[in-house]
Amino acid sequence: MDQNRAPIYEALETFRRMRIVPFDVPGHKHGRGNPELTAFLGERCVSVDVNSMKPLDNLCHPISVIREAEMLAAEAFGAANAFLMVGGTTSSVQSMVLAACKRGDEIILPRNVHRSVINALVLCGAVPVYVNPEVDRRLGISLGMERAQIEKAIREHPKAVAILVNNPTYYGICSDLRAIVKMAHEAGMLCLVDEAHGTHFYFGENLPVSAMAAGADMAAVSMHKSGGSLTQSSLLLTGERVLAGHVRQIINLTQTTSGSYLLMSSLDISRRNLVLRGRETFAQVVQMAEYAREEINDIGGYCAFGRELINGGSVYDFDTTKLSVHTRDIGLAGIEVYDLLRDEYGIQIEFGDIGNILAYLSMGDRKQEVERLVSALTEIRRRYQRDPRDLMSQEYIDPVVVTSPQEAFYAAKKSVPIRDSEGMVCSEFVMCYPPGIPILAPGERVTKAILDYIEYAREKGCSLTGPEDPEIWRLNVLA
Amino acid sequence: MELWFSEYHTPDVQHSIRVNRHLYSGRSACQQIDVFDTPEFGRVLALDGSVMLTERDEFIYDEMVTHVPMAVHPEIHDVLVIGSGDGGVVKELTRYDRVERIDLVEMDPQVIEICRAYLPDNASRLDDERVHISFEDALRFVRRCHKEYDLIIVDSMDPFGPSEGLFTKEFYGNCYHALKSDGILITQQGSLFYRQDAEAMQRSHKRIIETFPISKIYQAHIPTYAAGYWLFGFSSKKYHPIKDLDAKAWRELGLETQYYTPKLHVGSFYLPAFLEQKLREVEGVDEE
Numbered sequence: 001m002d003q004n005r006a007p008i009y010e011a012l013e014t015f016r017r018m019r020i021v022p023f024d025v026p027g028h029k030h031g032r033g034n035p036e037l038t039a040f041l042g043e044r045c046v047s048v049d050v051n052s053m054k055p056l057d058n059l060c061h062p063i064s065v066i067r068e069a070e071m072l073a074a075e076a077f078g079a080a081n082a083f084l085m086v087g088g089t090t091s092s093v094q095s096m097v098l099a100a101c102k103r104g105d106e107i108i109l110p111r112n113v114h115r116s117v118i119n120a121l122v123l124c125g126a127v128p129v130y131v132n133p134e135v136d137r138r139l140g141i142s143l144g145m146e147r148a149q150i151e152k153a154i155r156e157h158p159k160a161v162a163i164l165v166n167n168p169t170y171y172g173i174c175s176d177l178r179a180i181v182k183m184a185h186e187a188g189m190l191c192l193v194d195e196a197h198g199t200h201f202y203f204g205e206n207l208p209v210s211a212m213a214a215g216a217d218m219a220a221v222s223m224h225k226s227g228g229s230l231t232q233s234s235l236l237l238t239g240e241r242v243l244a245g246h247v248r249q250i251i252n253l254t255q256t257t258s259g260s261y262l263l264m265s266s267l268d269i270s271r272r273n274l275v276l277r278g279r280e281t282f283a284q285v286v287q288m289a290e291y292a293r294e295e296i297n298d299i300g301g302y303c304a305f306g307r308e309l310i311n312g313g314s315v316y317d318f319d320t321t322k323l324s325v326h327t328r329d330i331g332l333a334g335i336e337v338y339d340l341l342r343d344e345y346g347i348q349i350e351f352g353d354i355g356n357i358l359a360y361l362s363m364g365d366r367k368q369e370v371e372r373l374v375s376a377l378t379e380i381r382r383r384y385q386r387d388p389r390d391l392m393s394q395e396y397i398d399p400v401v402v403t404s405p406q407e408a409f410y411a412a413k414k415s416v417p418i419r420d421s422e423g424m425v426c427s428e429f430v431m432c433y434p435p436g437i438p439i440l441a442p443g444e445r446v447t448k449a450i451l452d453y454i455e456y457a458r459e460k461g462c463s464l465t466g467p468e469d470p471e472i473w474r475l476n477v478l479a
Numbered sequence: 480m481e482l483w484f485s486e487y488h489t490p491d492v493q494h495s496i497r498v499n500r501h502l503y504s505g506r507s508a509c510q511q512i513d514v515f516d517t518p519e520f521g522r523v524l525a526l527d528g529s530v531m532l533t534e535r536d537e538f539i540y541d542e543m544v545t546h547v548p549m550a551v552h553p554e555i556h557d558v559l560v561i562g563s564g565d566g567g568v569v570k571e572l573t574r575y576d577r578v579e580r581i582d583l584v585e586m587d588p589q590v591i592e593i594c595r596a597y598l599p600d601n602a603s604r605l606d607d608e609r610v611h612i613s614f615e616d617a618l619r620f621v622r623r624c625h626k627e628y629d630l631i632i633v634d635s636m637d638p639f640g641p642s643e644g645l646f647t648k649e650f651y652g653n654c655y656h657a658l659k660s661d662g663i664l665i666t667q668q669g670s671l672f673y674r675q676d677a678e679a680m681q682r683s684h685k686r687i688i689e690t691f692p693i694s695k696i697y698q699a700h701i702p703t704y705a706a707g708y709w710l711f712g713f714s715s716k717k718y719h720p721i722k723d724l725d726a727k728a729w730r731e732l733g734l735e736t737q738y739y740t741p742k743l744h745v746g747s748f749y750l751p752a753f754l755e756q757k758l759r760e761v762e763g764v765d766e767e
Binding site for chain 2 (some may be wrong): 295299344345346367368369371372374375376378379382383
């Protein structure tokens with residue numbers, strides 16, 4: 001196929017020239033009805049915020065330009081099929097899980113999954129089998145899935161239908177994806193990959209293996225992260241073993257029937273850009289990240305970690321575009337450095353957790369901003385450094401699954417003060433942002449370690465979300 | 480035929496200079512560089528379409544960033560100059576015998592080359608043996624220095640282009656650290672007349688006063704800059720720009736200047752009322 005083409009973008013350009021009179025939705029009618037919005041977003045932008053129609057195809061049942069764009073994307077990513085998604089990678093992840101599991105099925109997954117995965121389990125009624133990810137003691141981050149752990153999970157749960165892998169993790173840690181795919185297939189399971197942070201693996205050189213190249217059956221790819229498309233646009237990729245028609249039906253269960261052409265055209269144009277220029281682009285991003293790592297490690301105190309973590313198992317590979325920095329040795333929690341960077345230096349980074357920060361580098365970055373980041377970190381160390389001893393390290397807390405997320409979510413429940421909830425079964429999520437990994441999921445027992453962690457994260461200024469009580473002083477538990 | 484070079488001082492205000500000849504136009508890795516020959520201002524250097532200097536009025540700028548700190552701090556030996564690839568500031572500094580070392584950090588080697596070729600008088604002292612030129616990002620250079628300099632002069636463009644990093648708190652903090660315990664930092668503070676410039680100026684002034692114990696603003700009249708005048712920041716760990724001015728000692732040096740005088744030195748720190756008001760908004764206290 002001709003990867004220079006961008007069928008949705010081209011159709012929109014043609015549509016614009018045809019000067020069609022709109023007696024359909026959206027009601028702003030190419031922006032005329034909402035001059036303030038048009039002034040803010042620009043006339044060109046709102047004029048292509050249009051509805052599905054014959055020349056522009058329909059996302060629910062694509063047969064022309066959207067279908068072509070999906071086929072081009074499939075070819076570009078080495079997938080059998082690709083689906084344009086407009087509900088964020090959350091919807092890609094959920095469609096992937098819903099396509100693989102049904103009520104009562106077991107699915108093997110690491111605890112450090114995105115909340116969208118457990119939400120999908122609430123929707124479909126599948127039961128999680130958590131594989132305990134190894135934690136790097138010093139950095140306090142969860143690592144990848146080890147082959148031995150997966151073997152054990154398969155042995156103990158031979159009827160599980162799928163294995164889900166985070167690859168790479170937010171921090172850039174990769175598992176041995178090829179081996180995991182092989183193990184899954186030998187056990188008759190599907191291998192699903194949450195590849196939200198790995199779009200660039202398909203286009204850059206010397207980067208970890210991508211899900212499709214490793215033979216995975218489905219992958220959720222956040223085009224709007226490293227791929228450069230608009231926020232909320234995403235791709236779901238599938239392999240040969242997965243029936244495309246079934247996946248389409250699953251997507252249509254929850255996806256809007258008014259897919260945004262702004263999002264779809266951004267996917268189309270970004271795919272083309274990645275194919276044509278991805279290699280050089282990501283070589284530059286890697287170079288910039290490596291430079292930043294060297295400079296940050298030169299400051300002293302900080303540890304900007306990279307490929308040296310690779311150990312053949314829990315860190316099988318590392319995504320060198322990721323710039324994660326361990327901050328505990330200067331006596332500051334990652335979240336504190338995150339706040340200082342924004343409040344004192346006007347620099348917004350992706351997240352800070354208990355012990356680390358992550359600065360997201362991408363195709364849009366320039367050297368001069370990297371210099372600012374490094375200089376600000378130099379200043380933060382000089383001005384705010386303190387004794388690291390009183391910092392708690394981020395421990396992995398083994399979840400105790402008592403019942404399926406769906407059962408717990410819909411069961412009869414009562415609200416209790418959180419400090420009195422020890423030993424009870426939680427019926428809602430408790431998430432800590434950053435990094436957005438569940439501390440508690442529906443159906444899990446509340447333990448002392450969990451309560452201590454929540455208390456500590458609250459004190460450090462992490463944003464805690466999930467429960468009905470927004471302040472999280474109370475928790476819903478099974479009655 | 481009429482040929483004019485126009486620069487937008489704001490989206491709604493334009494400043495135009497008639498051009499005899501467009502002597503050079505080229506793109507470096509960092510920016511667009513142009514040199515014009517003009518009847519009123521002589522040769523004009525423009526970076527990314529903004530006037531950096533003109534032969535006619537650049538003495539004002541060079542003298543004001545140099546002689547003000549030199550007349551206050553009697554022991555300036557080690558100087559760091561950031562930006563200023565045209566060499567004008569360096570030229571003024573080399574007139575002082577007590578200056579032993581001038582480190583010039585310029586991001587863009589091509590600026591220096593073009594200035595050597597088209598503004599030879601300005602660039603004439605770049606080969607002085609006290610001058611050491613480094614081509615790198617100033618932020619990177621400064622964060623490695625610790626108590627090395629008596630004076631840092633930041634000769635940057637406006638805070639919306641490639642020089643944005645030189646108006647940040649991290650940069651001022653790194654400069655503080657790079658200065659000796661009685662060091663002085665001279666910065667660009669742009670103009671306060673137009674609104675968007677005023678906001679940028681207030682922001683950077685706030686960052687400086689959070690970093691240095693003494694931070695004063697002074698002004699000069701520069702015809703080719705936005706609104707016709709320009710503000711500089713005098714930030715210091717020890718010396719006060721007026722109380723510690725030693726006019727007698729400076730006069731005894733016998734340096735000939737066209738703009739700077741010790742009297743004007745004092746006067747330049749007295750600001751118009753609207754400007755004082757803007758500064759009070761960020762300083763939060765009414766002083767003096």
